[in-house]
Amino acid sequence: MGVFTYESEIVTAIPPAKMFKACILDGDTLIPQILPQAFKSVEYIEGNGEAGSIKKVTFGEGSQFKYVKQKVEAVDKDKFVYIYSVIEGDALMDKLEKITYETKLETSPDGGSVCKTTSKYYTIGEFELKEEGIKAGKEKALGMFKAIEAYLLANPNTY
Secondary structure (H helix, E strand, O other), X not given: OOEEEEEEEEEEOOOHHHHHHHXXXXXXXXXXXXXXXXXXXXXXXXXXXXXXXXXXXXXXXXXXXXXEEEEEEXXXXXXXXXXXXXXXXXXXXXXXXXXXXXXXXXXXXXXXXXXXXXXXXXXXOOXXXXXXXXXXXXXXXXXXXXXXXXXXHXXXXXX
């Protein structure tokens, strides 16, 4: 088993508290509304969002995958940190044990935020991740982030 780590940063004009609430705390309902072609539904199998909760994310018609199960590892509402792992589903392609994502929102100098994400891919056996697969996933995550940002900018009183 190997662990491959990738880091990325996205800058937004939205302050961290507002972005964290929209993306993380309310994301299970907001994201399927904003991007129904990508996300069909989110349902909790165990818990209700706190650490240890398990949720099933069913993807929409526009996705290459059907579903994933995610385990919430940590939620820090004061430091704007969210950690979760994909523990089941076709996105693991029978080649990955799990994928863990740590997202941290920090205040940027202009009052917006910097979203720092660390992704850890835990491979099974000798499987090696290809850069293009990681890049495609990052582009989808960026698209989702930008869609939430656009929604918040268009609806400034929502959060």
